[in-house]
Amino acid sequence: DAGVIQSPRHEVTEMGQEVTLRCKPISGHNSLFWYRQTMMRGLELLIYFNNNVPIDDSGMPEDRFSAKMPNASFSTLKIQPSEPRDSAVYFCASSFESGPNYEQYFGPGTRLTVT
Amino acid sequence: AQSVAQPEDQVNVAEGNPLTVKCTYSVSGNPYLFWYVQYPNRGLQFLLKYITGDNLVKGSYGFEAEFNKSQTSFHLKKPSALVSDSALYFCAVRGSSNTGKLIFGQGTTLQVKP
Numbered sequence: 001d002a003g004v005i006q007s008p009r010h011e012v013t014e015m016g017q018e019v020t021l022r023c024k025p026i027s028g029h030n031s032l033f034w035y036r037q038t039m040m041r042g043l044e045l046l047i048y049f050n051n052n053v054p055i056d057d058s059g060m061p062e063d064r065f066s067a068k069m070p071n072a073s074f075s076t077l078k079i080q081p082s083e084p085r086d087s088a089v090y091f092c093a094s095s096f097e098s099g100p101n102y103e104q105y106f107g108p109g110t111r112l113t114v115t
Numbered sequence: 116a117q118s119v120a121q122p123e124d125q126v127n128v129a130e131g132n133p134l135t136v137k138c139t140y141s142v143s144g145n146p147y148l149f150w151y152v153q154y155p156n157r158g159l160q161f162l163l164k165y166i167t168g169d170n171l172v173k174g175s176y177g178f179e180a181e182f183n184k185s186q187t188s189f190h191l192k193k194p195s196a197l198v199s200d201s202a203l204y205f206c207a208v209r210g211s212s213n214t215g216k217l218i219f220g221q222g223t224t225l226q227v228k229p
Contacts (some may be wrong), residue, residue: 004158031215042221043159048214058217091158097215100166102131102147104217115130 002026004107006092013112018080021110024073027095033104034067034077034093043091049075050097081115117142119141119208121220128196136191138206141188147190147209149217154202162204165189178202179217196227 005024013019027033034046047057049069058110060067069075079086089111092106117143123171128134135186140146147166163174170182180191191204210216 007177030215033216038194045216048216050215055214093159095215100147102209102217103149103161103164104159104215105161106151108158 004092004094004105005015006110009111010109010111010113012115013082014115015083016081017084017111017114018078019082019114021077021093021112022096023075023077023091023107025075025092026105027073028107029094029096029097031097032069032075033093033095034075035093035106036088037091037109038088046077046100062104072094075094079112082112084114087112087114116156116208117208119206119216119218119220121204121206121223123223124221125224125226128225130198130227131195133182134191134193134196134225134227136204136206136225138189138191138220140187140189140206141206143211146182146189147179148182148210149207150174150178150189150191151205151219152176152202153205153222159205162191183207186214197203198227198229201225201227 032049034042037113046059047067052069065085067077091109093106095104120139149164150162153159164180165172172180205222206220207217
């Protein structure tokens with residue numbers, strides 16, 4: 001299995017620009033998670049999808065952030081407009097929620113720098 | 116509400132010595148507990164989990180964790196540390212009985228010195 005795939009791996013953009021991060025979960029997994037990691041705030045859950053439906057978006061910082069999951073094999077996290085404080089590493093993770101299986105598998109992350 | 120705490124920001128150990136990274140939890144209901152490791156510039160990697168059964172759980176890379184219900188702890192252990200074990204370690208607990216959401220601790224940096 002290829003694991004969780006994220007693109008791009010690095011993104012540098014200017015304040016005010018739109019940024020789109022992409023994620024392909026592990027085939028067969030039914031849940032997808034977007035996290036943000038910074039030195040100051042640690043690991044934060046932004047949004048959680050189950051069967052392509054957003055279940056918990058309470059971690060989305062503000063309306064500038066939006067996430068979609070149009071099908072079981074693809075999700076996007078969009079920031080519009082971006083701000084310097086959005087600079088962080090963004091992780092996508094997926095899991096197969098069934099029985100005792102709740103472990104999440106993480107992608108390599110997208111390092112976002114907003115100047 | 117479910118929560119998890121890692122009381123140590125950093126743990127230092129000499130190579131070849133046993134290591135312990137501490138984790139305590141608070142849950143309503145039966146706990147689902149997890150350990151993850153993060154190497155520099157990488158995503159988190161699943162190490163092991165406790166769902167039910169034997170209190171000593173074995174995982175990847177020679178790591179194991181001991182579930183202690185009375186102390187509400189789930190400490191990560193390894194009998195003999197390697198320099199390559201140096202990384203950031205996260206403990207996590209399942210959010211509740213009807214969600215796949217995991218609540219992560221703040222992480223503990225493990226430094227293994229030669």
